[in-house]
Amino acid sequence: MNRRGRLVLGVLGAAVVGVLLWEGYKAVGDPDGTVLFGTRVLPRTDDAAMPHVWTILSRFGEPELAGGHPIWLVVLQACLFTLRSVAIGFVAGGLVGLLLAVLMQRLRVVERGLLPYVILSQTVPLIALAPVIAGWGGRLSIGTYPWQPWMSVTVIAMYLAFFPVAVGMLRGLQSPAPIAEELMRSYAAGWWQTLVKLRLPASTPYLFPALRLAAAAAVVGAVVGEISMGTRGGVGRLVIEYSREATTDPAKVFTAMIGAAALGLAVAGVVGLSEFLVGRRRVRA
Structure with a gap:
């Protein structure tokens, strides 16, 4: 197999x-x-607390409200709305993490001074951070385009996504053996050539596990951000709305939770597929 x-x-x-x-x-x-x-x-x-699995699954085919759309469609639309924040936050967080890793690898003094704060940043509770970001965002605008609530959710997703990439890539960039670095110096290779031809290829085994963690963190950040800031349209808001009906329709609550979990699996699956394609290309090379 x-x-x-x-x-x-x-x-x-x-x-x-x-x-x-x-x-x-x-x-x-x-x-x-x-x-x-x-x-x-x-x-x-x-x-009321633990509906049967088949009860939860059958609820997906029933209308959300009397005469309304089926609940699977509502959950799917909410997941697609949240996916925008997840995708942008994941990409932006990955780029920030990569740049920080390269900077910390290049300058040891930056690593010693910055890495503790990078780690410390992940100890801040999102519940406390979300209102601060929402408040700052309310005073910003992108040119003539006003700041939107989903952008604050994107910032939270990026905030959680950059950390695993920064730490994982730093370890990957530092992974080449000393003899390989000496060989590059013997070829009179500069720092940039060493980075491109040695350190980045050597960091691939560390990069994709970090990206999978970053993808999961971006989903968690987006969902928690939507819950904390009450952003409408996303699956996080759907969890809150359905929780109000937990006593009368408990299976409905689990449909939104399953949707959020499926969103996380889908994003992680995209990263896994990218790793598979890159691995095949490297084997052919």
């Missing part, structure tokens, strides 16, 4: 295991949840 077949089989197997765990716990778990020392450590298993 080739790599693609193993990947498909692994994804299907993980989905089956997840469904079995969900339904298995629902079958044997306490409807009021498992309580240990007065604290609920496992969730309730009643239909």
